[in-house]
Amino acid sequence: MNPVATLTDLAAGLTAGDFSSVELIRYYLDRIERLDAHYNSFITVTGELALAQAAAADARLHAGNATPLTGLPIAHKDIFCTRGVRTTCGSRMLDNFIAPYDATAVASLATAGVVMLGKTNMDEFAMGSSCETSFYGPVHNPWDTSRVPGGSSGGSAAAVAAGLTPAATGTDTGGSIRQPAALTGICGLKPTYGAVSRYGMVAFASSLDQGGPMARSVADIALLFDAMAGFDAKDSTSAVRDAADLAAAQGAATSGQRLTIGLPKEYFGVLADTAFARVYDEARRTLEALGHRFVEVSLPHTPFAVPTYYVIASAEASTNLARYDGVRYGYRCAAPTGLTDLYERSRSEGFGREVKRRILTGTYALSVGYFDAYYLKAQRVRRLIRDDFTKAFETVDALLAPTAPGTAFPIGQISDPVEMYQQDVFTVPASLAGIPALAVPCGFHQGLPVGMQLMGAHFNEPRLLALGGAFQRATDWHLRTPNLPG
Amino acid sequence: MQWESVIGLEIHVQLATRSKIFSGATTAFGAAPNTQACGLDIALPGTLPVLNEAAVRMAVTFGVAIGADISARCVFDRKNYFYPDLPKGYQISQFERPIVGTGRIDLRLDDGATRTIRITRAHLEEDAGKSLHEDFAGMTGIDLNRAGMPLLEIVSEPDLHNAKEAAAYFRQMHTLVRYLGICDGNLNEGSMRCDANVSVRPIGTTTLGERTEIKNLNSFRFLERAIDYEIARQIEVLETGGRIRRETRLYDSDRDETRTMRTKELSDDYRYFPEPDLLPVVIDQEFIATVRSSLPELPHQKRTRYIGALGLSDYAATWLTDDPSVARFFEAVLAACGEAKLAANWVMGDWSAALNRSELHPDASTISAAQLGALIERVRAGTINGKIAKTLFESLWNAADPNRTVDDLIREQGLAQVADTGELAELIRRVIADNPEQAAQFRAGKEKVFGFFVGQIMKATQGRADPLHVNTLLREAFAAT
Numbered sequence: 001m002n003p004v005a006t007l008t009d010l011a012a013g014l015t016a017g018d019f020s021s022v023e024l025i026r027y028y029l030d031r032i033e034r035l036d037a038h039y040n041s042f043i044t045v046t047g048e049l050a051l052a053q054a055a056a057a058d059a060r061l062h063a064g065n066a067t068p069l070t071g072l073p074i075a076h077k078d079i080f081c082t083r084g085v086r087t088t089c090g091s092r093m094l095d096n097f098i099a100p101y102d103a104t105a106v107a108s109l110a111t112a113g114v115v116m117l118g119k120t121n122m123d124e125f126a127m128g129s130s131c132e133t134s135f136y137g138p139v140h141n142p143w144d145t146s147r148v149p150g151g152s153s154g155g156s157a158a159a160v161a162a163g164l165t166p167a168a169t170g171t172d173t174g175g176s177i178r179q180p181a182a183l184t185g186i187c188g189l190k191p192t193y194g195a196v197s198r199y200g201m202v203a204f205a206s207s208l209d210q211g212g213p214m215a216r217s218v219a220d221i222a223l224l225f226d227a228m229a230g231f232d233a234k235d236s237t238s239a240v241r242d243a244a245d246l247a248a249a250q251g252a253a254t255s256g257q258r259l260t261i262g263l264p265k266e267y268f269g270v271l272a273d274t275a276f277a278r279v280y281d282e283a284r285r286t287l288e289a290l291g292h293r294f295v296e297v298s299l300p301h302t303p304f305a306v307p308t309y310y311v312i313a314s315a316e317a318s319t320n321l322a323r324y325d326g327v328r329y330g331y332r333c334a335a336p337t338g339l340t341d342l343y344e345r346s347r348s349e350g351f352g353r354e355v356k357r358r359i360l361t362g363t364y365a366l367s368v369g370y371f372d373a374y375y376l377k378a379q380r381v382r383r384l385i386r387d388d389f390t391k392a393f394e395t396v397d398a399l400l401a402p403t404a405p406g407t408a409f410p411i412g413q414i415s416d417p418v419e420m421y422q423q424d425v426f427t428v429p430a431s432l433a434g435i436p437a438l439a440v441p442c443g444f445h446q447g448l449p450v451g452m453q454l455m456g457a458h459f460n461e462p463r464l465l466a467l468g469g470a471f472q473r474a475t476d477w478h479l480r481t482p483n484l485p486g
Numbered sequence: 487m488q489w490e491s492v493i494g495l496e497i498h499v500q501l502a503t504r505s506k507i508f509s510g511a512t513t514a515f516g517a518a519p520n521t522q523a524c525g526l527d528i529a530l531p532g533t534l535p536v537l538n539e540a541a542v543r544m545a546v547t548f549g550v551a552i553g554a555d556i557s558a559r560c561v562f563d564r565k566n567y568f569y570p571d572l573p574k575g576y577q578i579s580q581f582e583r584p585i586v587g588t589g590r591i592d593l594r595l596d597d598g599a600t601r602t603i604r605i606t607r608a609h610l611e612e613d614a615g616k617s618l619h620e621d622f623a624g625m626t627g628i629d630l631n632r633a634g635m636p637l638l639e640i641v642s643e644p645d646l647h648n649a650k651e652a653a654a655y656f657r658q659m660h661t662l663v664r665y666l667g668i669c670d671g672n673l674n675e676g677s678m679r680c681d682a683n684v685s686v687r688p689i690g691t692t693t694l695g696e697r698t699e700i701k702n703l704n705s706f707r708f709l710e711r712a713i714d715y716e717i718a719r720q721i722e723v724l725e726t727g728g729r730i731r732r733e734t735r736l737y738d739s740d741r742d743e744t745r746t747m748r749t750k751e752l753s754d755d756y757r758y759f760p761e762p763d764l765l766p767v768v769i770d771q772e773f774i775a776t777v778r779s780s781l782p783e784l785p786h787q788k789r790t791r792y793i794g795a796l797g798l799s800d801y802a803a804t805w806l807t808d809d810p811s812v813a814r815f816f817e818a819v820l821a822a823c824g825e826a827k828l829a830a831n832w833v834m835g836d837w838s839a840a841l842n843r844s845e846l847h848p849d850a851s852t853i854s855a856a857q858l859g860a861l862i863e864r865v866r867a868g869t870i871n872g873k874i875a876k877t878l879f880e881s882l883w884n885a886a887d888p889n890r891t892v893d894d895l896i897r898e899q900g901l902a903q904v905a906d907t908g909e910l911a912e913l914i915r916r917v918i919a920d921n922p923e924q925a926a927q928f929r930a931g932k933e934k935v936f937g938f939f940v941g942q943i944m945k946a947t948q949g950r951a952d953p954l955h956v957n958t959l960l961r962e963a964f965a966a967t
Contacts, residue, residue, distance in 0.1 A: 081532045094531065101525060103532060200532040206762035235534050236764050316762055319566050322575020323529040327628070339626075343568060366566070366757035375759060 001027050003163025004481045007072050007220040010166060014061060014071045021054040021061065021071030025115055028073050032117065032164045035485060039140045041149075041159040043078045045118035046085055053115040060113055069227055070113025075168040077156050078119035079126055080106050080211070081200040089202045090122040090134040090152075093324045093331045093350035103200025104232045105169060105211045112227045117165050121155030124352045125321065126176055126204045128152050129423035130414065133354045138411050141184060143448055143482040147408040150180030150423075156214050157184040163484055167215040167224060171201055173208045174309050175404075175427025178439035181214055182403035182451025185441045185480060187468070188214040189221050190427075192458050193434035194239035196225075197232030203320040205313035206237075208431045217478055218440060218468035225461060241459065259467065261287065262297035262396035267426055271402060279443035279450045280402060286474055287400070287467075297396060299388040302429055304381050306421055309428035310358075311365050311378035317355075318362030324350060357417060386433040389457070398467060399455040402426050403439045407448035430455050438464040441477040449480070487725065488689040491717045492697075493652050494644035496681040497659055498637050499669045500613070501544045507612050507636035508535030508578060515675050519629035523615075527634045529573035534763050537562075541636040542767060543777060544668035545585045545610050548638060550778045551666055552605055554589025559768050562610075562761040567754070570628050571615035579639075581758040584609035585767070586638075591662070592786065593655050598800070603655055604643040611637050632676075638668070644683065644694065649713035653706045656680055660706075661785050665810045679704050682713055685730070686720045695720070696730040700737055700744055712737035716744050788813060796826040805834055811848035812838075815855050822859020825866055832862055836876065840883050852886035853879070860892045871952055874901050901950060907959065910943075910951060914963045917942045928964065936960070 001019070002009070013019055019027075029047050036042050050073070057071035081087045081099035088094045102110065110116070123133040131139035131154030141149040142162040149158040153170030157180035160168050170177040172190035181188030189212045196211045203209060213224035232238045263284070271277040284294055326332035326346025333345035351359070365374035392399065405425055414420045430437040435458055442452040456464045472478050506513055509526040526533040549556045563581040586608035592600040613635035618627035640659065646652045660678060663669040670677050685697035700716060703709040715737075720730055735744040783791075785807050792803035806816050812833070820829045837858060841848060861882070865875045878895050896902050917939060918925050928935040943956050 081530075087531070089531070097531070099530065099532065101530075101532075198532075199534050202531040203763075234536060236536050237762075315759065319564050319576050319757070319759075322566060322568065323531070323573060325568065325570075325575060327570050328528055328573060329530070339570065363757065366759055368755045368757075371757075371759070 003031060003484060004216060004479070005166060006217045007069070007166050007215060007223060008217065010072055011068055021057040021115060022051060024071065025050050025054040025073055025117070028117055028165055032159075035162065036159075036164060038145055038485060039142060039149075039158045039162050039164070040137050041121055041139050041155040041162065041164060042075065042118045043088055043090070043121050043134075043136050043155070044086060046116055047118075049085065050115050050117050053110070057113045057115055067112045067227075068223060069109070072114055072167070073117050073165055074109060074114045074224075075117045075120045075156060075159050075165040076106055077122055077153050077168065077170050079122060079171050079202045079204075080119075080169060081202070082106055082116065082119065085116075085119065087119065087202065088135070089126070090124040090136060091351065091355070092135045094202075095135065095331065097330055099200070101200060103211075104197035104234060105228045106200065108230070109169075109224070109227055114227070120153070120159055120168055123152035123154070123176075124355050125202070125317070126152040126171055126173055126209075127317070127354050127358055129175065129179055129420055130409075130411070131155060131158075131180070132411060133352055135352060140411070141408045142484065143185065143408065146410055147448070148183070148411050150183035150404065150408065152176040152180075153188070153214065154180045154184075157181055157186060157188070160184070160186045160214055160216060161482060163481070167213060167220055169211060169224075169228070170214045171204075171209055171211050172427075172431065173204050173210075173313060174431045175424045177212050177214060178427050178437060178451070178453055179404045179423060181439040182441070182453075183408040183449065185449030185451070185477070185482075186214060186216055187218055187221050187441065187478060188212065188439045189225055189461065189465075190430065190437045190439075191225065191229060191461060192239070192436045194237055195229045195436070195459065195461065197230070197235040197238050199232055199234040199238075203316075205316040206320060207316060208309075208313055210431075218438070218465055218472050221438070222465045222469070225465070229461075239459070257466075258291045258293065259397040259463075260293050260295060260395070261467075262392055262399045263294055264299045264302065264392070264399055264401055265296050266299050266302035267401040270425070271405070273406065273445075276406060276445045276450065279445055280400070280452060283442040283452050283471070284400065287471060290470055290474060292467075294400075295396060297392045297399070299385075299392060299429065301381060301384045301388050305385055305429045305432060306425055308378045308381045308385065309424065309432055310361065310421060311374050312382060312432070314358040314362030315365045315375050315378075316362065318359045318366065321351075321355070321359055326350070354417065382432045385429055389429070389433045389435055389455075393457040397456075398460070398464060401453045401455065403451040403453040407445050407450060426453060434458065436461045436464055438468050440468045440471060441480070442471075442475070443477055444480070449477075489686045489717075489721050489724075490689045491648055491684060491686045491713075491720075492644045492694055493646040493648070493713060494683045495640075495642050495646065495652060495655060496683070497640045497642075497656065498613075498679045498681075499548075499640060499659075499663050500677040501541050501636040501638055501668055502670050503538055503540040503544070503636050505538060506634035507538050507541050507610065509634050511634065513635055515672075517631055519618075519627070519631060521631065523630035523633055527573065527615075527630050529575075535578060535761075537764060537767065538636060541610055541638075542585070542769070544636075544666070545608065545638050546769060546774060546777045547666050547668055547781065548608060548640070548663065549586035549589060550774065550781060551662060551784060552586075552589035552591055554605060554608070555587035556769055556774050557583055557585050557587060558770070559583070559766050560585040560609075561766045562764045563758045564761050565611075566757040569614070569617075570626060571617045571630070571633070573615065573630060573633055577612060577614060578761050578764070579611035580609035583766075585769070591655075591658065593651065593658060594786075594804075595651070595654070601645075603645045606641040606643050608638050608640040611639060613637050644685075649710040649717065652682060652713050653710040656709055657706050658785075661808055661810070665782055665785050667782070673704050676704060680709055682709060682716075684713055684716045684720070686717055686724065695724075696732055698730065698732070698744075699734045701734055701747060703737060708737055708739050711739075711742055712744055715742060719744065785810075792826075796820075796830075798826060798830055802830045802834065806830060809848060815848055815851060818855030819859045819862065822856050823862040823866065825862060828862050828866060829859070832858060832879075836879050840879075852884075853882045854888045857882050857888065857890070857892060864892055864896065868952055869902055870896060871949070873949055907955075910947075910956065910959055911963065913946055914939075914943060914956075914959055917946065918963060925964075 130148035131151040156168030161184035177188040331350035336342035615630035615633035685695040
């Protein structure tokens with residue numbers, strides 16, 4: 001078996017009877033057991049459960065009522081609640097937390113017959129761009145284990161890149177799917193806000209959080225997105241899409257269509273390293289050769305995106321994380337002397353530094369006297385950023401941009417939080433605007449993978465997936481693999 | 487110096503929805519602690535609120551009933567503070583864009599006049615859980631059954647002038663929400679609670695004095711007494727050269743006084759901001775029109791009708807319309823007997839006394855409106871007299887059997903009045919003949935003895951004769967002899 005096979009390959013193998021789901025799952029469980037010590041990409045491995053699910057999937061395959069995903073493995077970011085399996089969110093605070101329910105995204109995939117291998121490592125409460133803030137230790141990039149895999153869905157990204165799973169779920173609040181995908185040479189989709197239910201996803205910033213798939217190929221991403229997306233009555237911000245909407249989106253994705261693709265000058269203008277920038281020139285030429293046309297566009301409010309994002313995301317996080325108080329579940333300090341002591345020590349000991357920093361930032365931004373200057377102003381700028389995109393999509397069908405400002409950096413290199421936040425400079429605008437963005441590997445720089453980002457108008461995922469798929473049929477960047485041990 | 491007091495109330499009405507405002511957990515009262523709290527109510531990670539449509543409809547119903555503006559687009563906000571019985575660390579409420587805007591109610595005063603009380607706003611929010619400080623030896627118990635209960639907070643302008651008015655306003659609101667069917671009105675279960683903002687100022691001045699807020703008043707009497715105490719306290723402080731501090735106070739009903747709960751010199755910072763887990767609620771005119779058209783007859787409309795169309799007294803109309811369950815029972819009795827005044831007398835008299843004696847809610851009456859109506863009808867028709875009717879009422883009340891009819895009882899117990907004039911006339915002749923001495927006294931002008939004869943005849947008929955009829959026949963008999 002090939003550790004870096006795509007879901008599409010594996011599905012063909014299952015259908016042809018080359019191997020059973022149980023054999024497939026054993027294969028990946030064995031790899032995780034032998035190799036994950038190099039990457040630290042899993043927090044929990046659910047071997048027994050996975051084999052039981054695989055056996056059920058095999059029965060479905062035999063009975064002929066399988067879906068295209070039945071029997072295929074997946075790893076879930078440890079931010080998705082999984083019934084009976086602990087959900088830590090990378091935090092000491094939830095080290096002992098076992099949810100009595102599945103997240104809707106998890107349940108949808110399980111219904112399709114996807115088998116869960118385990119739960120992946122992540123930045124604590126999804127706050128980070130390097131997977132260094134996890135209570136369970138940093139994740140190592142398979143391309144160079146001294147480097148970060150990006151974050152916060154770095155465990156999922158590393159696991160896919162290392163061939164420990166063919167696919168994983170991630171969540172993206174300001175780039176947490178796309179940036180690690182880029183840094184590990186895989187694909188990741190941040191769907192339109194509202195496309196994938198947030199129910200059962202531990203909340204970081206409610207108005208920005210979106211779950212999405214991470215996998216080796218855009219074709220796999222499309223398969224998974226199809227299973228994960230859809231209206232969920234349990235999430236009031238979940239989008240209702242009728243058949244006409246879906247047909248229109250599919251129509252816009254007709255292959256062979258010649259698209260006008262925008263290159264936002266505010267993104268490329270800040271790329272310092274010309275050799276790194278040249279990777280995108282090559283990607284552009286590939287797409288031009290496929291018949292697409294490029295024009296430069298301006299998204300003038302881009303420079304304000306990072307501060308805007310950190311005000312809004314931290315403000316929402318500061319109240320979303322108020323529930324972790326040591327009273328009902330999760331970490332509770334030893335022998336509290338009173339209520340205030342219980343609160344102060346449970347939260348001081350249960351949360352890591354970055355989480356505390358954001359809670360403080362967010363609390364400040366919402367406080368009387370500062371609310372207008374920070375939160376309210378950030379909401380206004382958010383609207384301007386969204387308007388930038390709306391205006392751009394009047395003239396272009398999609399946007400192409402870098403996913404991250406550089407390649408994977410060494411673990412421990414960035415210690416200044418504000419410098420770390422700059423990792424998100426190209427990903428937070430789409431998050432603030434709520435538009436879909438697809439990260440696709442598009443080359444290498446100094447031996448490390450580089451990713452590009454395709455952004456589209458709201459609910460234009462089919463077009464982005466068609467474009468990314470066409471790119472991958474013309475290139476093989478996504479099939480390149482790091483040197484994998486054993 | 488002469489002082490006047492200025493009072494505004496915030497009334498928390500627990501809406502009578504079947505499930506909580508943002509979760510599917512039941513709202514039934516009285517379950518064992520923490521058995522009616524789902525994942526959202528205990529704030530498990532990943533859970534999300536979903537707005538209960540029934541709560542929105544009830545809030546709009548209230549808004550329409552007080553002639554208020556209904557917000558075309560209202561927004562939920564998070565009110566952030568830490569407390570063990572607030573599981574999420576924030577309460578979902580409405581701050582800047584409440585569902586119900588400015589409205590008004592006409593407050594009926596003691597002298598029968600009315601005065602308009604302006605309603606500032608009413609907004610939807612969730613209740614917190616309960617902290618139980620007793621029974622846990624130095625610890626605090628938390629019951630989250632109440633967490634997430636739907637509340638409508640009704641805020642009045644400071645238009646109330648004294649404790650009596652405040653209590654009347656609370657009482658009138660209590661009647662209104664029960665009429666609208668949006669609250670069960672059970673004060674002892676906490677279905678309506680009230681915070682009173684109280685300040686005093688020298689008569690003739692227009693600026694408001696510093697106010698205090700008395701929290702969590704759950705009875706009309708306590709509200710009145712707490713405000714009276716607080717007004718007196720504030721006047722005393724000011725007259726002795728002191729200053730009123732902005733603070734929250736609690737009323738201690740055992741000692742009949744208010745006490746400082748926390749000072750608000752620095753105002754609380756709840757860090758309100760729009761709840762990102764919920765979308766703004768858009769309410770269109772069509773929805774409002776539907777609610778308006780299904781509005782029930784309101785208390786003041788019913789009162790006016792009872793006085794005008796039914797000819798009841800002001801007192802009776804007010805009494806009968808105070809509680810919608812009572813009004814409903816009265817109207818059913820009226821439908822069965824067709825006699826408004828008789829029905830009113832029975833409902834206000836024997837029926838209400840029986841309810842009180844048995845400590846029953848009007849809806850739990852053991853006699854049905856049909857039974858009572860039939861009973862009244864038999865009295866009106868002269869089949870039984872008033873005294874027997876009272877006995878039969880007790881029988882029906884105690885039997886608690888809606889299938890038992892008045893006519894069955896009359897037949898079984900042979901209680902129909904002796905209506906046969908010939909039979910009665912014969913009896914009267916015999917009684918006069920048997921008591922010649924008294925007959926002579928009566929003829930001699932001793933009118934009092936007439937009562938003796940009536941009593942003898944009623945005794946002989948075991949009360950089954952109509953006393954008026956007996957009177958007539960008796961006088962005829964004396965006149966004839």
